[in-house]
Amino acid sequence: MKLKLANHSHYPKIGETDEQHKLRRAYHLFDRQKITADQVLEAQKETIQEVIQEQQKAGLDVVTDGLIRWNDPLSHVMKGLEGVEIGGLLRFFDTNFYFRQPKIVGPLLRKSSLLKDEVSFLKKVAKGESKVVLTGPYTLALLSRIETPAYKSLEEVAEVLTEILAEEVKELAEARISHIQIEEPGYALVQPDWNWAQKSLATLASNKGKAKLWLTTYFGDAVPLYGKLQELPVDVVGLDGTYSPKLLAHIQKEGSDKELALGWVDGRNTKLENSKEVAKALHALDRVLKDGVCYVTTSCGLEYLPRDKAFKKLQLLEDIKREYQRGA
Amino acid sequence: MRPSSDNDKLKSLGVTLPLFPTTSVGSFPKPDYIKKARAKHEKGELSGKELCKLEEQATREWIEFQEKIGVDVLVDGEMYRGDMVAYFAEELKGFSEGSFVRSYGNRYYRKPVITGKVTWEEPMTVEWWKKAQAMTKKPLKGMLTGPYTIMDWCFNEYYKDREATCMALAQVIRKEVEALIDAGAKIIQVDEPACSVRPNELPLVIKSMNVVTQGLPAYFVTHICYGDFEKIYPEMTEIPVENFDLEMSNSENNLLECFRKRSFPKDLTAGIVDVHNHELESQDVLGVRLRQILEVVPAEQLWIDPDCGLKTRTVEEAKQKLQATVRAAQALRKSYSN
Ligand SMILES: [Zn+2]
Numbered sequence: 001m002k003l004k005l006a007n008h009s010h011y012p013k014i015g016e017t018d019e020q021h022k023l024r025r026a027y028h029l030f031d032r033q034k035i036t037a038d039q040v041l042e043a044q045k046e047t048i049q050e051v052i053q054e055q056q057k058a059g060l061d062v063v064t065d066g067l068i069r070w071n072d073p074l075s076h077v078m079k080g081l082e083g084v085e086i087g088g089l090l091r092f093f094d095t096n097f098y099f100r101q102p103k104i105v106g107p108l109l110r111k112s113s114l115l116k117d118e119v120s121f122l123k124k125v126a127k128g129e130s131k132v133v134l135t136g137p138y139t140l141a142l143l144s145r146i147e148t149p150a151y152k153s154l155e156e157v158a159e160v161l162t163e164i165l166a167e168e169v170k171e172l173a174e175a176r177i178s179h180i181q182i183e184e185p186g187y188a189l190v191q192p193d194w195n196w197a198q199k200s201l202a203t204l205a206s207n208k209g210k211a212k213l214w215l216t217t218y219f220g221d222a223v224p225l226y227g228k229l230q231e232l233p234v235d236v237v238g239l240d241g242t243y244s245p246k247l248l249a250h251i252q253k254e255g256s257d258k259e260l261a262l263g264w265v266d267g268r269n270t271k272l273e274n275s276k277e278v279a280k281a282l283h284a285l286d287r288v289l290k291d292g293v294c295y296v297t298t299s300c301g302l303e304y305l306p307r308d309k310a311f312k313k314l315q316l317l318e319d320i321k322r323e324y325q326r327g328a
Numbered sequence: 329m330r331p332s333s334d335n336d337k338l339k340s341l342g343v344t345l346p347l348f349p350t351t352s353v354g355s356f357p358k359p360d361y362i363k364k365a366r367a368k369h370e371k372g373e374l375s376g377k378e379l380c381k382l383e384e385q386a387t388r389e390w391i392e393f394q395e396k397i398g399v400d401v402l403v404d405g406e407m408y409r410g411d412m413v414a415y416f417a418e419e420l421k422g423f424s425e426g427s428f429v430r431s432y433g434n435r436y437y438r439k440p441v442i443t444g445k446v447t448w449e450e451p452m453t454v455e456w457w458k459k460a461q462a463m464t465k466k467p468l469k470g471m472l473t474g475p476y477t478i479m480d481w482c483f484n485e486y487y488k489d490r491e492a493t494c495m496a497l498a499q500v501i502r503k504e505v506e507a508l509i510d511a512g513a514k515i516i517q518v519d520e521p522a523c524s525v526r527p528n529e530l531p532l533v534i535k536s537m538n539v540v541t542q543g544l545p546a547y548f549v550t551h552i553c554y555g556d557f558e559k560i561y562p563e564m565t566e567i568p569v570e571n572f573d574l575e576m577s578n579s580e581n582n583l584l585e586c587f588r589k590r591s592f593p594k595d596l597t598a599g600i601v602d603v604h605n606h607e608l609e610s611q612d613v614l615g616v617r618l619r620q621i622l623e624v625v626p627a628e629q630l631w632i633d634p635d636c637g638l639k640t641r642t643v644e645e646a647k648q649k650l651q652a653t654v655r656a657a658q659a660l661r662k663s664y665s666n
Contacts, residue, residue: 031434
C-alpha cells in the first residue's frame with residue numbers, strides 16, 4: 001500500500017523559546033487592552049506559518065493549520081452560530097484539557113461562514129495538500145447543553161448542526177481544500193443511532209465536491225465501531241490505535257473498503273514509539289489494504305504535547321514511512 | 329448502620345473529635361508576600377532559606393486562623409507547594425520537568441515527565457507536617473496526592489503502561505505515608521481527583537490505593553472532585569480509605585441521588601461551599617445543604633468542609649468561606665445537642 005503522512009488536527013500554539021511564546025503573550029496583552037485585535041491576528045498568522053513549516057520540514061504529505069485559532073473543538077465551531085452562548089469549562093473526554101461548553105439557547109442559525117478566514121489563510125500558506133477539521137454534529141450536540149424548548153432531543157440538535165456543517169463543507173470544497181475531516185470522538189463515548197449517522201454523513205458528503213471526506217474517531221476503543229464506520233458514506237476512516245490493542249488484528253480480519261488513517265503513534269504521551277514496530281504493524285495490513293492509500297497519523301491532535309515533542313512525533317511519522325519502505 | 333466503625337479507628341489512634349468534625353480539603357491561598365517571595369526565589373534573588381522562613385510565617389498565620397474559628401482537623405495550607413502533582417514530581421527521583429501544555433484558553437502548565445524509575449529517597453512532606461503540627465494541639469492532616477492522579481497528570485516515557493506507572497507510584501506514596509505515621513500523623517489524606525475520569529480504570533485506583541494504605545495505623549481520607557460520580561458509585565467506595573471528601577455544594581453532580589439509591593457506607597466529608605465562586609453562601613443556604621445531606625447520610629458519618637482546595641480564592645474570600653463552613657457545622661452540632 002502507499003503510505004501518506006498526515007497531521008491529525010491541532011498542534012501546540014507555544015513552545016519553550018521566547019519567540020514561540022508570542023501567541024500566548026499576544027492574548028495576554030489583548031486581554032489587558034495593550035494591543036489590538038489586528039495585532040493578535042498577526043501573531044496567529046505568524047504562528048500558523050511556523051506550524052505549517054514544521055509539518056513540511058517533517059515531510060508530511062497532508063498539513064493542517066494546527067487549529068491555531070481554536071480555543072477548543074466545541075466553542076470554536078459553535079460560537080459563530082445564532083442561538084448559542086458559550087458557557088463554563090468542562091473536561092474534554094478523559095484528557096486534562098478543558099473546553100467551554102456551548103449552551104443552546106434558541107434556534108440554531110448559521111449567520112455566516114465559520115472557518116472562511118482561516119481556510120483562506122491556510123490555502124495561501126500551505127503548498128501541497130491540506131486538511132481542514134470540523135468537529136462533527138453528533139459530538140457537538142452531545143457535549144453542548146440544550147437550554148431551549150426549540151429542540152427536544154440531542155438528535156434534533158445534531159440534525160440541525162448537520163445542515164449547518166453541510167454548508168461549511170460546501171464552502172471548503174469550493175475553496176478547493178483537498179481533505180475535510182469530520183471528527184466524532186463522541187461516537188466512542190456514546191454510540192450514535194447508526195441509521196442517523198448514515199444520513200448525517202450522507203448530507204455532509206453530498207456537498208464535498210472533489211474533496212476527500214474523513215470521519216475520524218478517537219479517545220475510545222474503535223473495535224466495536226469498526227464495522228459501522230465502514231458503512232458510512234465517507235472516503236477515509238480515521239482511527240485511534242492507542243485504546244485498542246486488538247484493533248490491528250481486527251482490521252486484518254475485516255479488511256477495509258475505505259482508505260484508513262491510522263493513529264498508531266500516541267498523540268497523548270511524549271514517549272516516542274519504535275518506528276520499526278509501527279512499520280511492522282503497517283506491513284501486517286498490506287494484504288488486506290492492497291494497493292490503496294493509507295494515511296499514517298497520530299492517535300489524536302498534538303496539542304496535548306509540548307511543542308518540541310509534537311515536532312518529534314511528526315518526525316517519527318517520517319521515520320515510520322522510511323522503515324516501512326525499507327521493509328517492503 | 330455502617331458496617332465498619334471508622335470512629336473506632338480514630339479512637340484507637342487516640343483522636344477524639346466532636347460530632348460533624350470540620351476540616352479543609354488542603355490548599356489555602358498564598359498571601360501576596362509569599363507570591364512575591366516565590367517569584368524572587370525563582371529569579372535567584374531570594375535564598376531558599378529566606379523563602380522557607382516566609383512560608384513558615386504564612387503557615388503559622390493559617391494555623392492560627394483555623395484555630396481561632398474552631399476548625400477541628402487542621403491542614404498546613406500548602407504554602408510551600410505549587411501544583412499538587414508537580415510538587416511530588418520535583419521531590420521524587422525519576423521525573424523531569426516538562427514543557428508547556430495548554431489546559432484551556434490561554435492557560436498553560438508544565439506537565440512533568442516520568443523518564444526513569446520512580447524512587448523515594450527521603451520524606452517529602454514530613455518536615456512541613458512536623459513544623460505545622462507543632463504549632464497546634466489539634467490534629468493536623470498529612471496531605472498527599474494519590475498514585476493514580478500523579479500517573480494521569482504526567483507523561484510517561486519509562487514504564488510499560490498506565491498500570492505499571494500507577495503501581496510504581498503507589499509504592500513510593502506508601503513510603504511517604506509510613507514516614508508521616510512515624511512522625512506521628514494519625515489522619516492522612518491521599519487525593520485522587522483524577523479518579524472518575526476513566527471509569528473502567530477504577531479497579532486500578534482501588535488496587536493502587538490498597539498498596540498505599542493497607543495495614544497502616546492511620547485514618548485515611550481521599551478527596552475526589554469534578555467527577556462523573558454516577559458512573560463510579562457505589563464501586564468507588566471500595567477505595568480502601570475510611571473517609572471520602574467530596575464536593576456536595578454543586579447540585580449538578582447528583583451525589584445525593586446516588587446516596588439515596590445506595591447508602592454511603594463510609595465516613596463522608598461533605599464540601600458545602602463552592603470554591604470557584606466569589607460569592608459567599610449565606611448560613612441559610614448552608615443549613616439547607618446540610619439538612620439535605622443528612623437525609624441520606626447518618627450524622628455520625630458526616631464531616632464538613634469546603635468543596636475543594638481554597639487556593640483559587642483570595643485570602644479574604646478563603647477565610648470567609650472557611651468560617652462560614654465552620655459556623656454552619658457548629659450550628660448543626662448545637663441543634664443536635666438540644
Ligand atoms: Zn478538589
